[in-house]
Structure formats: C-alpha cells, structure tokens
Amino acid sequence: MQPLMALVDCNNFYASCERIFQPKLEGTPIVILSNNDGCIVSRSNEAKALGIPMGAPYHEWKHELQRHRVAVFSSNYALYGDMSRRVMNILSRYAPHQEIYSIDECFLDFTGIANPEAHAATLRADIRKCTGIPVAVGLGATKTLAKLANYCAKKRSPWLNTGICNLSALTPDSLGLLLDSIPVSEIWGVGHRTAPKLEARGIRTLRQLAKADSKGLRKSFGVVMERIIAELNGTPCLELEEVCPDKRQILSSRSFGELISDLPNLEAAIANHVSHGVEKLRHQHSKATLITVFIRTSPFRRRDPQYSAHSTVTLTVPSNDIGVFQKAANQGLQRIYKPGFRYQKAGVILQAIEPELIRQTDLFAEPPDERREQLLKTLDRINRQYGRETLRTATELLGTKWHMRQALRSPRYTTCWEELPWVG
C-alpha cells in the first residue's frame, strides 16, 4: 500500500492562542516576543503583511509596532503548552499513529485512508471548532514531502483556500513544475548555511535537487542530504516516531533581565537553572553524570570586554539529587567566574543521562539514602502541586537581578485558577 503521511501545523500558533482569548483582536496584527521580551518569535498574518520579520529584535521595532497599533505580547508558555495538548489530543483521534514533532505540529499516518483530503478537512474543522486554532495540512508519501505540502498549503494557491495540499494527488508533470518553482532553501533540512553551497553548484530549485546525484552530494553534505533527496523522490528514510524518547541532554539557560557582574547573582541564576534542569531530569526518571555550567557576556555589546567560558563537572555516580548538582554547579562556576565583566547569560547542561533504574554504584559511594530520596520526592510533589518554585534552595535567593523581563504577558487563562477568563 502506498504510504501517506500528513503534517498538521498550527498557523501562527502563539499569536492564534492569544487571539482566542481576546476575540476583539480579530483582524488586528499581533506579535509575540521571546523570553525576556528579546525578539519577535510569532506573528499573525496581519503582522507579516506589515513586513515585520521573524526574529527581529523588539527594541528595534518597538516604534514601528506602535505606529501600526500592533498588539504585542510576552510569551506565555503555560498557555501555549496547554493549548498544544488540547490540539494534539484531538488530532490523535484522526490517525492510528501520531508523532508530536513540536509544540505546534505533528505527523499523522494517513496510509490507507480512503479520502485523505476529506479526512483532513474534517480534522481542520474539528480543531477550529474545539480550540479556535486554525491549522494547515500537508499530505505526501514521505515526511519531507508532507512538510513541503504543508508549506504549499500555507503559501501557494490553489491550496491556500482550503489549507490542505496533497502532493501525492499530483501527476509527475505537475509535481515537477511545482518543485521547479520552489527554492532549495525551503526544504526541511536545508538551512541558511547549506542553501548557498547548493546554489554554487547550480542547484537552485527543488526539482534540480531531486534530480541531482545524491551519492556525489553525500560526499560534500553528508548522509542527511542523501536522505533529503530520497525523501523528495518519494522513498521514505525517516520513520514516524510515536513515543517521545527520553532527553539525552537537558539544558536550562536564559539571558538576564539586566547585566550582572557579581558572583552572588550569578550563583542564584545558576542555582535556579540547576533546579529547573534537575526537575526535568527527575520528571523523566533519569539520572545524569555530567553537568556543564556556562556564563557569557553579551556579544551584541561590541565595546564591552567579552568573555565566555564553560566548565564541566563529572560526578562519581549518576544522580538526580538537586543538592549534589547544586554543589557541582557551584564548583564549576567558581572555576570560570572572573570579576570585571558584565554577564548577559548563564545556564547549565545535564549530560550523560541514563534511566534511574540502572544503579551503577561506585566502590566508595555511600549506600542509597532512603530518607534523602523521600525528601526529594516530597519536594517534587509540593512543587508539582503548588507550582514550580514553591520550594527552592537557599542559593536561588541570593539575588534576583537575573529574573527575566516579561512586561506584556497575557493571563494563564487555562492553567491557573486566578487567571481564568471572565464571561460577563
């Protein structure tokens, strides 16, 4: 049976989430800012039409946004995460297999579905009715073609009208014509570094890429390129991944609300990242053996003296004890901290992650401490029930300068009792 893959992608997801709870913003341009209100990470169609680019620094565009009366929001991940769960939940009913690829998109296995376009239309209407979120659906024989079809559903007529594009329904000739009209930079897996290199070899369109010598290109671009070409020609190389594998590395990092020079504030920031990272580690029932601490000054402040450093601490045995990691992280920080710099960002990375069931003990390690484990579990439970950061380690309170700016955040309408929307 001919395989058929669907990619469902929410349109302007964050902007759409905000609009649901403020219907008066229908038709108004909306932008969402990154953490720290740094840059623009999501735009409604109206905002895109004003020429506001993705990733633009907010402070450079503030004036222009005001001039056009654009509604501006800080990012509200509690809201987007919850809306995402609702959307994914509904989508899971429309296919036997689902891969949740990101907060706003998923692959569905449509193989064997009699009328895939009608099925996609029902799905779109259902999502719209139950959540208010508009989605586009791309259909193709491989994941890469489904992604491409989704791009067409959002950008190209005639599919723009329905929000559904099925590349498997095209004749080879019309598919060829379509591929010839799309630049290589639009395909999944070719980024801003690779596209110019392909163009330098005369490969400018997807049709040219599909017909290119994939073995030859593999020598220069690696196996990833070979797979892209095969997928573009309808040969699946990428499996649908239904179960989300455990994280192999956990990163927590953030720019500071204001620049920091002193050690106590850095210690507080790092301690907070350690809590956050270890919480994720415990959530997936894993332990880690490596923790890397990093700090850096702002690369955008060219006149400031620049410094960037990282330090990795190896534990003797894998752990998921916050105290152990706080201590290790602090050692790492002491090694790299230099006074006299204005730091802009810090973070920690947990690596060498393994399931907690594997108990690899060191000859000299202490036996497992049941009371300590009970304490940590209680900490998890309290923070889960009453919200993150209800209980914190003392180091986290050494300073607050690192707290991020979030001046324009909307209420957590769906996840916080105090912030439920009022219907009057």
Place this chain on the structure above:
DNA sequence: TCTGGGGTCCTAGGACCC
C-alpha cells in the same frame, strides 16, 4: 537600555586498545 531557549543528529579527530 533592550538581540530567545531547547533540542537533535552527524562528522572529524584524538585517545586508547589489541
């Protein structure tokens, strides 16, 4: 004044072993 955060995979090169 103000420029995100969190991930994955792949590759090359070094260390080490037999």
Place this chain on the structure above:
DNA sequence: TCTGGGGTCCTAGGACCC
C-alpha cells in the same frame, strides 16, 4: 634502527529544527 592498522569510544563543533 625499524615504529601497523583496524576498531571503538568519546568529545567538540557544526548544522539544522521549532
């Protein structure tokens, strides 16, 4: 004085994604 070659593991860095 001559000083192999293949395999594995690990790490750092690059590229990409959302």
